[in-house]
Amino acid sequence: MTDSLRSRSFATSVNLRRAVLTTVLLGGISHIATASAATSAVPTPAGTTPKKPAGHAAPRRHVVARADPEAITVTSSRTRRFRSMANTVNTISGKQLEQLHIVSPKEIAAFVPGVTAVNAVSGSTPIFSIRGIGLDDYIGTNMGGIGIYQDGVFAPYPVFYNGQMFDVQTVSVEKGPQGFEYGRSTTGGSINVESTKPSSTFGGYLNWGYSSYNTNTSKGAINVPITDRIFNRFAFSYIKGDGWQHDIHDRNHLYGAQDLLGLRNLTRFDIDDRSSLMLNIHYTRDRGTPTSPQDVSADSVNNLPDRTIGVGPNAKYNDVNVGTNKAKRNENGGGVGLNYTRHFDWGTFTSATGIDFYRRDNYDNYDGESVNVGDYRWNDTYMVQSHDMHLQTTIAKRLHLTVGVYESYDKIDGAYTSYRSFLLGTPNGNLTDHFSQQNLSTGLYLNTVTNIVKGLDFIAGGRLSYDERGFHGGTTDDSGILTGSPGSHLTYLDSNHTYERLTGKVGLRYTIMPGTIVYGTISNGYKAGSYFAAPVSSPSALDYVKPENVIAYEIGAKTSLLHNKLQFEGSLFDYEYHNRQTLFVAEMPANITSLSLGTIPRARTRGGELSATLHDLVKNLDVNGSFAYLDGRSISSVTNIKGLPLLSNVAAHSSLPFAPRFSWSAYARYGIDVSKDYRLAVQVSYTWKDNMLVALGDPNGKTSKVSSMGMRMEFGPKSDKWTAAVYVDNMLNEHGNTYSYTGSDNSRVQYLQTPRWLGCDLRYNF
Numbered sequence: 213m214t215d216s217l218r219s220r221s222f223a224t225s226v227n228l229r230r231a232v233l234t235t236v237l238l239g240g241i242s243h244i245a246t247a248s249a250a251t252s253a254v255p256t257p258a259g260t261t262p263k264k265p266a267g268h269a270a271p272r273r274h275v276v277a278r279a280d281p282e283a284i285t286v287t288s289s290r291t292r293r294f295r296s297m298a299n300t301v302n303t304i305s306g307k308q309l310e311q312l313h314i315v316s317p318k319e320i321a322a323f324v325p326g327v328t329a330v331n332a333v334s335g336s337t338p339i340f341s342i343r344g345i346g347l348d349d350y351i352g353t354n355m356g357g358i359g360i361y362q363d364g365v366f367a368p369y370p371v372f373y374n375g376q377m378f379d380v381q382t383v384s385v386e387k388g389p390q391g392f393e394y395g396r397s398t399t400g401g402s403i404n405v406e407s408t409k410p411s412s413t414f415g416g417y418l419n420w421g422y423s424s425y426n427t428n429t430s431k432g433a434i435n436v437p438i439t440d441r442i443f444n445r446f447a448f449s450y451i452k453g454d455g456w457q458h459d460i461h462d463r464n465h466l467y468g469a470q471d472l473l474g475l476r477n478l479t480r481f482d483i484d485d486r487s488s489l490m491l492n493i494h495y496t497r498d499r500g501t502p503t504s505p506q507d508v509s510a511d512s513v514n515n516l517p518d519r520t521i522g523v524g525p526n527a528k529y530n531d532v533n534v535g536t537n538k539a540k541r542n543e544n545g546g547g548v549g550l551n552y553t554r555h556f557d558w559g560t561f562t563s564a565t566g567i568d569f570y571r572r573d574n575y576d577n578y579d580g581e582s583v584n585v586g587d588y589r590w591n592d593t594y595m596v597q598s599h600d601m602h603l604q605t606t607i608a609k610r611l612h613l614t615v616g617v618y619e620s621y622d623k624i625d626g627a628y629t630s631y632r633s634f635l636l637g638t639p640n641g642n643l644t645d646h647f648s649q650q651n652l653s654t655g656l657y658l659n660t661v662t663n664i665v666k667g668l669d670f671i672a673g674g675r676l677s678y679d680e681r682g683f684h685g686g687t688t689d690d691s692g693i694l695t696g697s698p699g700s701h702l703t704y705l706d707s708n709h710t711y712e713r714l715t716g717k718v719g720l721r722y723t724i725m726p727g728t729i730v731y732g733t734i735s736n737g738y739k740a741g742s743y744f745a746a747p748v749s750s751p752s753a754l755d756y757v758k759p760e761n762v763i764a765y766e767i768g769a770k771t772s773l774l775h776n777k778l779q780f781e782g783s784l785f786d787y788e789y790h791n792r793q794t795l796f797v798a799e800m801p802a803n804i805t806s807l808s809l810g811t812i813p814r815a816r817t818r819g820g821e822l823s824a825t826l827h828d829l830v831k832n833l834d835v836n837g838s839f840a841y842l843d844g845r846s847i848s849s850v851t852n853i854k855g856l857p858l859l860s861n862v863a864a865h866s867s868l869p870f871a872p873r874f875s876w877s878a879y880a881r882y883g884i885d886v887s888k889d890y891r892l893a894v895q896v897s898y899t900w901k902d903n904m905l906v907a908l909g910d911p912n913g914k915t916s917k918v919s920s921m922g923m924r925m926e927f928g929p930k931s932d933k934w935t936a937a938v939y940v941d942n943m944l945n946e947h948g949n950t951y952s953y954t955g956s957d958n959s960r961v962q963y964l965q966t967p968r969w970l971g972c973d974l975r976y977n978f
Contacts, residue, residue, distance in 0.1 A: 294384060295727070295729075295770050295772055295779075295781075296721075296729060296770075297386070298669075298671055298719050298720075298721040298729075298731035298732075298733055298768075299386060299387055299388045299731075299733060299766060299768070299783075300326075300386075300387040300388070300766070300768060300781065300783045300821060301384055301385065301386050301387070301781075302324045302325065302327075302384070302385045302387075302781075302823060302838070303382055303383065303384045303385070304320065304323060304324070304382070304383045305381075305382050306379075306380045306381050306382060306408060309377075309380055309383065311881065311895060311924060311926075312879065312897060312922070313922065313924070313939055313941055313971075314377070315377060315378075315429075315451070316338070316377055317329070317338055317340075317360075317373045317377055317403075317405070318330065318331060318338040318340070320383055320385075320403070321340070322877060322899040322901075322920065323836075323838070323877045323879070323897075323899065324385050324838070325821040325822070325823055325838035325839060325840035325875065325876070325877070326342060326343045326387065326819070326821050326840040326842065326875070327340070327341070327342050327385060328340070328341045328346070328870050328871075328872065328875075328901065328904065329341075330906070330915075330950050330951045330963075331503070331950075331951065331963070332350035332951060333350055333502070333574075333576045333578055333588065333590070338370055338373060339356075339370070339870070339906075340356055340358055340360070340403065341356075341357075341358070341400065341870035341871075342358050342385065342387055342400040342401040342403075343387060343400060343401075343785065343787065343817060343819060343842060343871075344400075344787075344817045344842055344844040344868050344869075344870055344871035345357040345358065345399050345400030345401070345762065345787070345817075346358055346400060346870055347370070348793060348794040348795045348809075348869055348870065348906075348907070349742075349744070349793075349795060349809055350795070350807065351628070351744065351745050351746050352369060352370050352371060352590065352592075353369070353592075353624050353626070353649055353743070353745040354742045354743075354744075354745075354809070355368045355369065355651075355739070355740070355742070356370075356400075356739075357398060357399040357400040357739045357760060357793075358398050358399075358400040358401050358402060358403060359390060359391075359395055359396050359398040359401075359402040359403070360372075360373060360402070360403045360405070361395060361402060361403070361404045361405065362376060362405045362407075363405070363406060363407050363490075363492055363549055363551065364404075364406075364549070364551055364564040364600075365492075365549045365564055365565075365566030365568075365598060366395055366396055366566075366598045366600070366620060367568075367596075368396075368596055368598075368620070368622060368651075369570075369594060369596070369622075369624075371543070371545070371570045371572060371594060372545070372568060372570060372594075372596070374472075374496055374498060374543065375449075375472050375473070375474040375496030375497070375498060376405075376474050376476065376494060376496060377405070377449075377474075378431055378447060378448070378449035378474055378476075379407055379408050379431070379433045379445075379447035379449075379476065380405060380406065380407060380408065381406045381407060381408040381409065382406050383403065383404065383405050383406070384403070384404045384406075385401065385402075385403050385404075386401050386402045386403075386404070387400070387401040387783075387785075388400075388401055388733070388735060388737075388764050388766055388785070389401075389715065389717065389735045389736060389737025389762060389764055390402045390737065391618075391655060391657060391675050391677070391715070391737065392614075392657050392658075392659045392673035392674070392675055392715075392716075392717055392735075393602070393614050393616075393657070393659045393673070394564075394600055394602060394616065394618075395600055395618060396598075396618060396620065396653060396655065397655060397675055397677045397713070397715060397737055397738060397739075398737055398739065399737040399738060399739045399760055399761075399762045400737075400762075407447070407476060407478060407492075408433065408445065408447070409445065409478060409480065409490070410435055410443035410444055410445035410478050410479065410480045411435055411437075411443060411445075412437045412440075412443055413435065413437070414435060414436060414437060415434075415435050415977070415978055416432065416433045416434035416435050416977075416978055417432060417433060417975055417976060417977045417978065418430075418431075418432040418975070418976050418978075419431040419432060419973060419974070419975045419976075420973070420974050421971055421972060421973040421974070422971060422972055423453070423969055423970060423971025423972070424456070424968070424969045424970050424971065425453050425454045425455065425456045426453055426454045427451065427452070427453025427454070427470060427971070428451070428452050428453065429449075429450070429451050429973075430448075430449070430450045431447075431448065431449045431450075432447065432448055433445060433446065433447035433448075434446050434447075441481065441482040441483075442479065442480070442481055442482075443479070443480045443482075444477065444478070444479045444480075445477070445478045445479075446475075446476070446477045446478075447475075447476050447477075447478075448473075448474065448475050448476075449472075449473070449474040450472070450473050450474075451470045451471075451472045452470060452471050452472075453469060453470045454466050454469055455467045455468040455469035455501055455503075456468045456530055456966065456967060457503060457504055457530050457531070457532045458530055458531060458532070459532060459533065459534045459535070460523055460531050460532070460533050461533070461534075461535050461582065465534065466501065467501050467502065467503055467504045467532055467534060467539060467577075468501065468502075468503040468504075468966075469500050469501040470500045471498065471499040471500045471501075472496075472497070472498050472499075472500060473495075473496070473497045473498075474494075474495070474496050474497075475494065475495045475496075475546075476492070476493070476494040476495075477492075477493045477494075478490060478491070478492055479491040486554060486555045486556070487552070487553060487554040487555065488552075488553050489550065489551070489552050490549075490550070490551035490552075491548070491549075491550060491551075492548065492549035492550070492551065492566075493546070493547075493548055494546055494547060494548075494549075495544075495545070495546035496543070496544065496545055496546065496570075497543070497544040498541055498542075498543040498544070499541065499542060499543075500541050501539060501540065501541065502539050502540070502541050502574065502575075502576050502577070503963065504532035504533075504534050504539060504576075504577045504580065505532070505577070505578070505579075505580040505951075505961045505962055505963045506522070506523050506527050506531070506532060506533070506580050506961070506962055506963075506964070507522030507523065507533065507579060507580030507581045507955060507959050507960070507961050508522060508523070508524065508525050508527060508580075508959075508960050508961075508962060509522055509525070509959035509960045522580060522581055522959060523580070529947035529964050529967060530967065532577070532580070533577075533580060533581055533582045534577045534582060535581075535582025535583070536582070537575070537577050537582065537584070537587055538575050539575050539576065539577045540573075540574065540575050541572075541574045542572065542573045542574065543570070543571065543572040543573075543574065544570075544571055544572075545568065545569055545570030545571060545572075545594070546568070546569065547566060547567055547568030547569060547596075548566065548567055549564070549565065549566040550563075550564075550565045550566070551563075551564055551565075558605050558606075559603055559604050559605030559606070560603070560604050560605075561601070561602075561603050561604075562601065562602060562604075563599070563600070563601035563602075564598075564599070564600045564601070565597075565598070565599045565600075566596075566597065566598055566599075567595075567596070567597040568594070568595075568596045568597075569593075569594065569595055569596075570593070570594040571592075571593050571594075572590060572591070572592060573589075573590070573591050574589070574590045574591075575587065575588070575589050575590075576588045576589075576590070578961075579955045579956060579957075579959075579961060580955065580959075580961045580962075581634075581955075581959075583633070583634040584631035584632060584633040584634050584641075585632065585634050585635055585955060585956050585957050585959075586630060586631070586632060586635075586955055586956035586957075587630070587631040588628065588629065588630055588631070589627075589628070589629040589631070590626070590628055591626060591627045591628070591629070592624055592625065592626030592627070592628070593624070593625050593626070594622070594623075594624050595622060595623050595624075596620070596621075596622040597620065597621055597622070598618070598619065598620035598621075599618070599619050599620070600616065600617070600618045600619075601616055601617060602614055602615060602616025602617070602657075603615055603616065609663075610662060610663045611660060611661075611662050611663075612660065612661040612662075613658075613659075613660055614657075614658070614659040614660075615657070615658050615659075616656075616657055617654075617655070617656055617657075618653070618654065618655040618657070619653070619654045619655075620651075620652075620653045620654075621650075621651070621652050621653075622650070622651050623648070623649070623650045623651075624647075624648070624649045624650075624745075625647075625648050626645070626646075626647055626648075626649075626745065627644055627645070627646050627647075628644065628645045628647075628745060628746060628747055629642050629643070629644040629645075629690075629747065630642065630643045630644075630746070630747040630956075632804070632956060634957075635803075635804065635956060635957060636691065636693045636694070636802070637693070638691045638693050640690055640691040641690075641691045641693055642690040642691065643687050643688070643689060643690065643702065643747035643748075643749065644687065644688050644690055644747055645685060645686065645687045645688075645745055645746060645747040645748070645754075646685050646686070646688065647683060647684065647685025647686070647745055648683070648684055648685055649681070649682070649683050649685075649743060649745065650681070650682045650683075651679070651680070651681050651682075651740070652678075652679065652680040652681075653677070653678070653679045653680075653740065654677070654678045654679075655675055655676065655677040655678070656675070656676045657673070657674070657675040657676075658673060658674050658675075659671075659672075659673035660672050660673065661721075667722055667723040667724070668720065668721075668722050668723075669720070669721045669722075669723075670718075670719075670720060671717065671718065671719040671720070671721060671733065672716070672717070672718050672719075673716060673717045673718075673735075674714065674715070674716040674717075675714070675715045675716065676712070676713075676714050677712065677713050677714075677715065677738070678710070678711070678712050679710070679711045679713075679740035679741070679759075680708065680709070680710045680711075681708070681709050681710075681740060681741060681742070681743070681756075682707065682708040682709075683705055683706075683707050683708075683743040683745075683756075684705065684706040684707070685704070685705065685745075686701050686702070686703040686704030686705055686751075686754060687701065687702045687703045687704075687747045687748055687749065687754070688700065688701055688702065689701075689702050694749065694801075694802050702748075702749050702751075703748060703749070703750065703751040703753075703754050704751070705743070705751070705754050705755060707743075707755070707756055709741055709756050711740060711741060711759050713738045713759070713761075715735075715736050715737055715738060716735070716736065717733055717734065717735030717736070718733070718734055718735075719731060719732055719733030719734065719735075720732055720733075727771060727772040727773065727776075728769075728770070728771040728772070728773075729769065729770050729771075730767075730768070730769045731766075731767065731768055731769075732766070732767040732768075733764075733765075733766050733767075734763070734764070734765055735763075735764050735766075736761065736762060736763045736764065737761075737762055737764070738759050738760060738761045738762070739759060739760040739793065740759055741756055741757055741758055741759045742756070742757045742793065742809060743755070743756055743757070744757065744808055744809040746806070746807070746808070748800060748806055748808065749800045749801045749802050749804055749806075750798075750800045750801055750856055752853075752854035752855055752856060753798065753800065753806065753808040753853075753854065753856060755854060757793055757809050757810060757811060758791045758793075758811050759791065760789065760790075760791055760792055760793045760811070761789070761790040761791060762787050762788065762789050762790075762792075763787070763788045764785060764786070764787050764788075765785060765786040765787075766783055766784070766785040766786075767783065767784050767785075768781070768782060768783030768784070769781075769782055769783075770782075774829070776827065777826070777827045777828055777829050778824075778825075778826055778827075778829065779824065779825040779827075780822075780823070780824050781821075781822070781823050781824075782820070782821065782822040782823075783820065783821050784819075784820045785817075785818070785819060785820070785821075786816070786817075786818045787816065787817040787818070788814075788815075788816050789812070789814065789815040789816065789817070790813070790814060791811040791812070791813060792811060792812045792815045792868070793809060793810075793811055794809075794810065794811070794812060794868070794869055794907070794908055795807050795808070795809060795810075795869065795906070795907040795908065795913075796808055796809075796810045796850070796853050796858055796862075796907065796908050796909045796910075797858065797859040797860070797907055797908075797909045797910035797913065797953070797954055798852070798853055798856040798857065798858055798859065798909065799856060799857050799858075799859060800856065804956055805859060805954055805955070805956055805957075805958055806956065807907060807910075807953065808853060808856065809853075810850070810853030810854065811853075812846050812847075812848055812850055812862070812868075812908075813847075813848040813850075814846075814847040814848045815844070815845065815846045815847055815848070815868055816844070816845055816847055817842060817843065817844040817845070817868065817871060818842075818843045819840065819841045819842040819843055820840070820841050821838070821839070821840045821841075822838065822839045822840075823836075823837070823838040823839075824836070824837055824838075832882055832883040832884070832885075833880065833881070833882050833883075834880065834881045834882075835878070835879075835880045835881075836878065836879055836880075837876070837877070837878040837879075838876060838877050838878075839874075839875075839876045840874070840875045840876070841873065841874055842871045842872060842873060842874075842875075843871075843873065844867060844868030844869075844871030845865050845866065845867065845868060846862055846863075846864060846865065846866045846867075846868060846908075847864060847865070848864060849861070849862060849863050849864045849866075850862040850908065850909070858908075858909030859909050859910060859911070859954060859958075860909045860910065860911050861909065862908045862909055866908070867904075867905055868905070868908075869904065869905040869906050869907060869908060869913070870904055870905070870906065871904060871905075872901045872902035872903065872904040873902045873903070873904075874900075874901075874902045875899075875900065875901040875902060876899075876900055877897070877898065877899040877900070878897070878898055879895060879896065879897035879898070879922075880895065880896055880897075881893060881894070881895040882894050882895075885930075886927075889929055889930060889931075890927070890928065890929055890930065891927070891928065891929070891930050892925070892926070892927050893924075893925070893926040893927075894923075894924075894925050895922075895923065895924040895925070895926075896921075896922070896923055897921070897922040897923075897924075898919070898920070898921045898922075899919065899920050900917070900918070900919040901917070901918050901919075902917055903915055903916060903917055906951055906952065906953065907953055910953055910954050911954065912952055912953055912954045912960040912961070912962075913952060913953050913954065914952065915948070915949050915950055915951065915952060916948045916949040917948065918946070918948035918949075918950055918965055919944075919946055919948065920941065920942045920944075920946060920965070921942070921943045921944050922939065922940060922941045922942070922943060923939065923940050923943055924937060924938070924939040924940075925937065925938050925939070932977060933976070933977055934974070934975060934976045934977065935973070935974075935975045936972070936973070936974055936975075937972065937973040937974075937975075938970075938971070938972045938973075939970075939971055939972070939973070940968065940969065940970050940971075941966075941968070941969040941971075942965065942966065942967060942968050942969060943968060944968075945967055945968040946965060947964050947965060947967065948964065948965050949962045949963070949964060950963050950964065950965050951963040
C-alpha cells in the first residue's frame with residue numbers, strides 16, 4: 213500500500229470511529245453533547261454524591277467560584293476527594309511549588325514518593341515513571357505508561373510538558389492503573405496539573421527573580437472580571453539565563469542556557485446557574501541552549517592521544533566537549549482547550565476538549581564528544597487532539613455511577629538525523645529517519661461505588677479500549693557509505709496495528725471514622741504498542757513493539773486527624789507485567805551500538821510508600837516527609853530484541869529501569885513573627901534517590917545516588933502584599949549522574965545534575 217493510500221485509509225478509520233463514538237454519546241445526552249465544551253476540573257470522586265440544588269434555583273457549585281475564598285474551597289474540596297480515593301494520591305499546592313522552587317515538571321518527582329523523572333537529550337524530553345512504570349524512551353514519539361493532564365486535557369508526548377509550569381493551583385499524582393473515571397488507559401498512574409482559575413475579584417501578582425548564571429525570571433498573572441458572568445485570567449512566565457556548562461575548547465561557549473517563554477489565558481463563562489465554560493489558550497517558546505553530556509571514557513578505543521574526544525574520567529562537573537557542533541534548541545507550540553460543566557438535579561456532566569500543535573528543531577551533542585559519533589537533530593511537528601466526556605450520578609443514595617467516553621488522535625511528522633561522520637569515516641556519514649506516525653485511541657469506561665453497609669463501599673470499574681497505530685517511513689543512508697547509494701533506505705516500514713483491550717478493577721474501601729479509611733484494590737491496565745522512531749541501521753529495530761499489560765494489587769490506609777493538622781498515607785503494592793516496554797542497548801549492523809525499544813515478557817515490581825504531613829502541631833511549624841521502596845525485577849531473561857543481540861544480556865531477576873530501590877524526601881518550614889506586622893519564614897528541604905537503571909543490556913546505563921539540599925528564607929508583611937525571598941538549591945553542590953548510557957562507539961556518556969543554585973525573588977500582590 214502506498215503512503216498516500218495508507219494515510220487515507222487511516223484517516224477514514226479515524227473519522228468513522230469518531231462518528232460512532234459521537235452517535236453513542238448523542239443517543240444518551242444529545243442536547244448536552246452538541247455543546248462545544250470541556251471541563252478542567254478534576255472529576256468528582258467516585259462515591260461522592262453530587263450536591264443537589266434546591267428546586268430550580270440551584271446555587272453555584274464550588275467549581276464556578278466567584279471569589280478568591282471560594283477558590284480556596286475548591287482546593288479543599290479536591291484535597292478531601294483525594295483523601296477518600298481507594299488508591300495512593302499525592303498532591304503539591306501551587307504555594308508549595310513556589311516555596312520549593314519547582315519550575316519544571318520533572319522537578320515534581322523529587323518530592324513525590326515512588327516517582328522518578330529525568331531529562332533525556334536536550335532537556336525538553338522529561339522521562340517520567342511512577343513505581344517503575346513510565347516512558348522508557350528518549351525519542352519523544354512514544355507515549356508513557358502514565359497519563360499527564362494539563363487543565364484536564366491529556367498531553368501524550370513529553371514536548372507538551374514544556375514551559376507551562378507556572379501559575380499552578382495544584383499538582384496531583386494518582387498511582388496505579390487509570391482510565392476508569394476519566395481520560396486514557398494507563399498502566400502506572402496519572403499526573404494532573406491544574407492552573408489557577410479565573411475568579412470574580414480583580415487582582416494578580418508580579419514576580420521577578422535573579423539567580424545563578426545570570427538567570428532572570430519574570431512571572432505574573434492578572435485576574436479581571438469582565439462582566440458578572442465572564443472572568444479572565446492572563447498569566448506568563450519568562451526565564452532567561454546563561455548556561456552553567458563550559459566547552460573545553462572555548463570557555464566562552466556556554467551550554468544549559470535558558471530562554472523559555474510561556475503564556476496562558478483562561479476565560480470562564482458562567483452560562484447560567486448550572487453550567488460554565490472555560491476557554492484555555494496557551495503558548496510556549498523555547499530558544500535555550502541544550503545541556504550537554506560528558507563522555508567520561510578514555511580514548512583508548514580510537515587511539516588518538518593528541519586529540520580530545522571526551523572530557524576524560526576525571527572531568528569537572530561543568531566541563532563539556534561540544535566543539536563546533538551546533539547545539540541548539542528551537543521549539544514553539546500552543547493550543548486551545550475547552551472545559552464544560554453542567555449540573556443537573558440527578559448528576560453532573562463534564563467534558564474536556566483540546567487541540568495542540570508543537571514544532572521543534574533541536575540539535576543535541578548526544579555523544580558528549582566534539583566529533584560526530586552520535587549527535588542528533590530532532591526536527592518534527594506534532595498535532596494532538598483529544599476529547600473526554602463523562603456523566604456522574606447517584607442512584608438510590610447507594611450507587612455512585614460514572615460513565616464516559618474518551619477519544620484522541622495525534623500525528624507526528626519528523627526527520628531525525630544521527631550524525632555519525634566519525635564512526636562511518638566520511639564527512640556526511642549521517643543516518644536520517646524520515647517518518648509519519650499516526651495514533652487513534654478510543655475508550656468507553658464505567659465506574660461504580662456501591663455502599664454495602666455503613667462505612668463499607670464496593671468499587672467496580674471497567675473499560676473497553678481501542679488503539680490504532682500507524683507508521684510509515686524509515687532510515688536513509690545520507691552518504692551512501694553503507695548502501696553504496698546516497699539517500700537510499702537502510703530500513704523502511706509501512707505498518708498499521710490495532711489492539712482492543714478490556715480492563716477493569718475491583719476493590720473495597722472502609723471508612724473507620726471520618727477522615728480515616730483503609731482500602732484494597734485489584735486492577736489492570738495497558739499501554740498501547742509503539743514504534744521506535746530513531747535512525748537505526750536494522751529494520752527489526754524500527755518495528756512495532758507489543759502493548760504493555762499490568763495487573764496491580766494495592767492495599768493502603770489514609771488518615772487525617774486533629775482538624776487536618778496530622779495526615780498520613782501509606783500503601784503496599786504488587787505489580788505483575790506482561791510485555792513490559794523498555795529500552796535495550798543492542799548491536800546493530802555496521803558495528804553500531806544503539807538504543808532500541810523492546811519488551812520483557814514477564815516482570816514484577818513490589819514496594820511500599822509512606823507520606824506524612826504535620827501542620828501547626830508545633831505553632832508555626834509545617835513538616836512533610838515521604839519514603840518509597842521499590843523492588844522491580846525481570847522474571848524473564850532477555851538475550852536479544854527482534855533478533856538483535858544485546859550489548860549485555862538481561863538475566864532473570866535483573867533490576868528494572870527507573871525503579872530506584874529507596875527514595876525519600878522531607879522539608880520543614882517555620883514562621884517567625886518579627887513584629888506585629890511582619891513575618892519571617894525559614895525552610896529546609898532534602899531529597900535523595902537511590903541508584904537506578906535507565907536502560908537494559910547496558911553496562912553504563914546506571915545512575916548514581918542523587919541527593920539535593922535546599923534552603924529558603926522569606927520576609928514580608930502579614931498582609932501578604934509583598935514577599936522577598938532568598939534561596940539556595942543543591943546547597944551541597946552535589947554532582948550526581950542523573951542519566952547515563954553507552955554511546956555509539958561503546959564509550960560511557962553521562963548527564964550530571966544542575967550544580968548549586970543561588971537566587972532571590974521579589975513578589976508583589978495586587
